[in-house]
Amino acid sequence: MASTKNRKIIEALHLHKTFGDFTAVEDVSFELHRGECLGLLGPNGAGKTSTVRMVYGFSPMTSGSLHIFGKDMRSQWRDIKYGIGVCQQENNLDPDLTVLRNLEVFASYFDIPRQEAAQRALELLEFMGLEHRVDSQVTELSGGMMRRVVIARALINRPELLILDEPTTGLDPQSRHQVWDRLELLRSQGLSILLTTHYMDEAARLCDRLIIIDRGKVLVEGPPSSLVEEHVGRDVVEVREPSQELRGLVRELGLRHEDLEHRMIIYGSEEDRLFDRFSSIYCSGNCLLRTATLEDVFLVLTGRELRE
Amino acid sequence: MTALRSIHISWRFLRVWRRNLIVYRRIWKINFLPPILEPLFYLLAFGVGLGSFIESVSYRGEVIPYVSFIAPSLLAINMMYNAFFENTYASFVRMYYQKTFDAMLATPLSLEEVITGEIMWGATKSFIATALMLAVVSAFGLVAWPSGLLILAAAFLGGFAFGALGMIFTGILSSIDLFNLPIFLFITPMFLFSGTFFPVENLPPWAQNLTVAFPLTHLVNLTRGLCLGASTEGDWWAVAYLFGLSALAFPIALLVMRRRLIK
Numbered sequence: 125m126a127s128t129k130n131r132k133i134i135e136a137l138h139l140h141k142t143f144g145d146f147t148a149v150e151d152v153s154f155e156l157h158r159g160e161c162l163g164l165l166g167p168n169g170a171g172k173t174s175t176v177r178m179v180y181g182f183s184p185m186t187s188g189s190l191h192i193f194g195k196d197m198r199s200q201w202r203d204i205k206y207g208i209g210v211c212q213q214e215n216n217l218d219p220d221l222t223v224l225r226n227l228e229v230f231a232s233y234f235d236i237p238r239q240e241a242a243q244r245a246l247e248l249l250e251f252m253g254l255e256h257r258v259d260s261q262v263t264e265l266s267g268g269m270m271r272r273v274v275i276a277r278a279l280i281n282r283p284e285l286l287i288l289d290e291p292t293t294g295l296d297p298q299s300r301h302q303v304w305d306r307l308e309l310l311r312s313q314g315l316s317i318l319l320t321t322h323y324m325d326e327a328a329r330l331c332d333r334l335i336i337i338d339r340g341k342v343l344v345e346g347p348p349s350s351l352v353e354e355h356v357g358r359d360v361v362e363v364r365e366p367s368q369e370l371r372g373l374v375r376e377l378g379l380r381h382e383d384l385e386h387r388m389i390i391y392g393s394e395e396d397r398l399f400d401r402f403s404s405i406y407c408s409g410n411c412l413l414r415t416a417t418l419e420d421v422f423l424v425l426t427g428r429e430l431r432e
Numbered sequence: 433m434t435a436l437r438s439i440h441i442s443w444r445f446l447r448v449w450r451r452n453l454i455v456y457r458r459i460w461k462i463n464f465l466p467p468i469l470e471p472l473f474y475l476l477a478f479g480v481g482l483g484s485f486i487e488s489v490s491y492r493g494e495v496i497p498y499v500s501f502i503a504p505s506l507l508a509i510n511m512m513y514n515a516f517f518e519n520t521y522a523s524f525v526r527m528y529y530q531k532t533f534d535a536m537l538a539t540p541l542s543l544e545e546v547i548t549g550e551i552m553w554g555a556t557k558s559f560i561a562t563a564l565m566l567a568v569v570s571a572f573g574l575v576a577w578p579s580g581l582l583i584l585a586a587a588f589l590g591g592f593a594f595g596a597l598g599m600i601f602t603g604i605l606s607s608i609d610l611f612n613l614p615i616f617l618f619i620t621p622m623f624l625f626s627g628t629f630f631p632v633e634n635l636p637p638w639a640q641n642l643t644v645a646f647p648l649t650h651l652v653n654l655t656r657g658l659c660l661g662a663s664t665e666g667d668w669w670a671v672a673y674l675f676g677l678s679a680l681a682f683p684i685a686l687l688v689m690r691r692r693l694i695k
Contacts, residue, residue: 180538182538182694183694202540205538205539205540206540212531212534214534216530216531216532216534216535217535218451218455218530220455221455225454229450229451229454230539232447232450233536233539233541234539234540235540
């Protein structure tokens with residue numbers, strides 16, 4: 125019994141968060157198991173950050189219950205926080221301190237003795253490929269390097285749970301891949317990770333399981349590949365400037381599709397042989413067959429209008 | 433909810449205090465300059481320049497040189513400035529621009545510990561600056577010993593009170609430019625009218641009553657008594673006033689900062 129309970133790193137039940145009249149999170153429940161990487165996916169303002177802020181004890185829940193490591197967040201928040209590493213959305217490194225000092229001072233907030241802190245800090249900076257910037261001022265670092273320092277800092281207390289709020293937003297492709305590479309390594313070492321992102325490739329690559337949320341509510345939950353299969357199928361045909369005939373046919377056949385004025389997106393399974401059927405008759409270089417992705421799922425579920 | 437909302441303060445505030453000390457030490461040479469140079473400038477301007485017009489002032493029934501009258505004022509003003517500016521501008525920068533508090537709040541530190549650490553740091557800055565300034569002023573033979581040593585305790589107490597007041601403004605003002613308001617309406621009038629550069633008795637009675645409300649008036653009285661070795665039992669009222677102000681401002685500072693940061 126104890127071991128099954130221990131498997132649950134996070135157990136969130138009916139989380140609600142309101143700010144005045146605005147409901148940011150509405151009845152969100154989820155679990156994160158030991159060694160798992162769970163992704164919270166959603167457009168801007170979906171409630172991702174509000175949710176994780178409750179999980180790392182930054183914002184109080186309006187209602188609901190939250191247990192982490194089997195402990196109640198309401199009464200045992202301090203114990204819980206000793207076991208969590210957090211990488212917040214903003215790069216809130218201390219600009220008054222060097223890279224190494226940033227980690228050492230942060231370690232003191234977790235009661236880690238000084239010598240131990242210095243040793244761990246150097247190890248982590250090396251792990252993140254920053255051994256040559258140990259004595260740099262934070263302000264001299266590039267965005268990608270700062271992010272890596274933030275992740276190193278989040279690991280200083282050897283957390284059981286790592287929480288990453290949009291870890292690669294604003295990074296160039298090289299930096300993103302480097303961050304992913306390190307996170308994959310941590311995951312393979314058995315670290316439990318809760319991640320928010322609006323990058324589908326990031327979610328598909330890093331996460332075992334995803335929760336797509338929008339307007340504060342959970343829309344769907346599952347492993348990335350099954351979400352794709354379940355909600356959009358395997359193949360997608362995109363048609364630029366579709367003809368009226370094609371539009372009619374798609375509707376007649378009852379195929380799942382989206383009609384976007386200048387573009388039509390048709391979802392199907394491999395057996396449909398969609399592309400073969402259309403391309404010879406209706407397409408003259410304006411059709412594209414591709415594999416369905418998480419991004420299709422995301423757009424189908426959360427819609428295409430802009431969130432600002 | 434009540435568990436999270438109730439106040440959590442432990443010795444951990446020292447971690448926050450130490451973070452500020454580490455940053456301060458990094459540029460200690462620059463940090464040490466103002467409290468050493470400022471009294472020199474003031475003593476030159478007021479002692480030598482103005483002192484030739486005003487040779488002596490009557491204080492507690494005795495006639496003392498003008499420079500002896502203003503030396504303790506400089507110390508008390510210095511306490512107020514160091515703590516108040518630390519917990520307004522510097523704390524605001526850490527809170528708003530650097531997001532230092534946000535990072536701390538993702539660790540086992542509580543909000544109350546972060547803010548307590550900040551205010552204790554404000555008091556510590558007042559203490560350090562006063563110690564340096566005291567050494568300079570003492571070199572001119574303007575400090576009575578050993579009562580002068582107690583000025584350091586006054587610096588910490590006064591620093592805490594002014595730091596907590598500053599922190600309240602940090603909790604409620606939306607932008608850093610707005611600090612001009614409390615400085616113009618609160619700090620500058622105190623700087624001028626708290627018995628700093630002339631005895632409060634020179635003011636009309638209604639204005640005298642007003643100065644009793646100023647925290648700096650009490651800090652100046654306390655410091656002047658200690659500095660001249662002329663403390664009276666009445667100076668305990670100044671101590672009581674500063675403790676009372678701290679006891680009032682500190683919980684308000686915690687409350688407004690909680691409102692601002694915990695969402």
